[in-house]
Amino acid sequence: MKASRRNKIYAVLAGGLVLGVGAAVTLAAWNDSEFATGNFTAGSFIFEGSENGTAWGEHDAEGAAAALTFTANFDNLSPDDVVYAPYALRLTSTTDADLTSVAPVVTGDLDGQLTFDAVATTAFGCDDATDFAGGSAVPTTIADGEVINLCLAVTASSTLVQGDTGTAVWQWTAESQ
Secondary structure: OHHHHHHHHHHHHHHHHHHHHHHHHHHHHOOOOOOOOOOOOOOOEEEEEEOOOOOOEOOOOHHHOOOOOOOOOOOOOOOOOEEEEEEEEEEEEOOOEEEEEEEEEEEEOOOOOEEEEEEEEOOOOOOOHHHHHOOEOOOOEEOOOOEEEEEEEEEEOOOOOOOOOEEEEEEEEEEEO
């Protein structure tokens, strides 16, 4: 009787194995998978300036600032003198940006003795009041690949003291939109 019982157990297990394999084959026939993948790369954002309208560079710190070329007498100012310098900004990126002009910071004796203004011009260059008057407001946005030509004006105060010196640093900030 033991062998008969054992044979019955084997028969039940064998039947369960056949049913399990059949069920697995049936389930496998009704299951399917689909996959998709995507590759991503971050864009680049380069905001540059040019003091001559042709050579561009990133001037990313006060110590590495571009050297502006002002009109005559910038180094021999008298009260109420106005001097001008051109500068250009360019954005090379995958997106447009908000453009912010930060008020120039003056160090040295001339702190508080100079006032500043800027306009956008259609072409690079700015050497007198006529060029400055022909400009428009500096834009608050800059598009990918766009060049913004600026005319910067610096006016000495009427109370300028002889022999005073100072350095002004301009800053523009572009922030991706």
